[in-house]
Amino acid sequence: MMEEAAAVRRAARATVDDIEPARLRDDLLAFIDDVSLAPGVLTLFTARICxxxxxxLEKRAAGVQLIYNGLRLTRQLAREEPWEDSDRxxxxxxxxxxxVLVARGFYLLAxxxxxxTAVDVVRAFGQHQTNRREQNDSSxxxxxxxDVLELALATGASVANAEGETEADVDGGTNAGTGTDADAVGITPGLRAIADDLAAVCGDTTGFxxxxxxxxxxVTTQLTRSVAEASPDS
Structure with missing residues (x-):
């Protein structure tokens, strides 16, 4: 598992390594290093099961991780409103x-x-934050x-539908063998149930x-069994 975490971290850091100015790049690298790599590792773990x-697949896992990092930071800023009493x-x-974190994550999954599914997660985040403010509902x-658990599971499971795809295909924007955009996959009821279970014990607003x-x-035993049962071949 440490190997998978290191792979996700390397891929995520490499994705923002060309950012300028240096101060922004340093902030991005710090945010990547300071946040749990659980979403990216879960992506790889699910891919291995499927x-x-x-x-x-490290770039796909990094894409999930970066989207989470960016949205988590956005949520933190919305809570703290640092423009009110801090360094603007x-x-x-x-x-x-x-x-930038969210945009680079999208790039890796585009x-x-x-x-x-990634687009749905970001849209849902915006709606939830709007409702939170209007309803004063921190839950x-x-x-x-x-939602990020669902994205990680869906991204990992999607590799079963992408035989022959390479890193070049992810970067170049085509689905291997077809020359067209990859077919979208949604969240199956089985994967959603897994996300529900994992969120109940592993995810809260302090992060993973x-x-x-x-x-x-x-958890891994349950995930292995549940993903196998959710597989079309099971």
Whole structure:
């Protein structure tokens, strides 16, 4: 599991390594390093269950991770409103960093089967935050972790429908063998049930625990069984 976490971290850091100015890049790298890599590791873990391999899938996992990092930072800024009583320049830099994280995450998933699910997660986040403010309902904050779990599971499971796809296909924007955009896949009821269970024990508004805690033996056993049952071939 440490190997998967390291792979996700490397891929996520590499995605923002060309960002200028240096201060923004440093902020992005710090946010990547400070947030649990559980979403990205779950993506790889699910891919291994569904296809038996995670080869070449680090960028997909990093895409899930970056979207979560960016939305989590956005939620934090919405709660704290640092423009009110803090350094406005730092606050502006942080909101820019959040936007870049989400955008780079989208880039990595843009032409994969999980792209539409990623869009749905971001749209839902915006709606939940609007409702939270209007209804003063802080419980809506936790929906982000649930939705990201769904995205991780869907992204990992989607590799079963992408045989022959390579990193070049993800970067180049085509689905291997067809020359067209990848077909979208949605969240199956089975995967949604898994996300519900995982969110109940592992995800809250403080974020996810470390991957080795998140994917405990009991959780991984349940996930393996549930994903197998949700598979079209089961």
């Amino acid at each position: 296809s038996g391999s995670t080869d070449g 320049t730092s606050a502006d830099m942080h909101i820019l960093a959040a936007d 032409r994969t089967e999980a792209a539409e 809506l904050d936790a929906q982000l972790e649930h 625990p470390a991957p080795e805690t998140f994917l405990s033996e009991a």
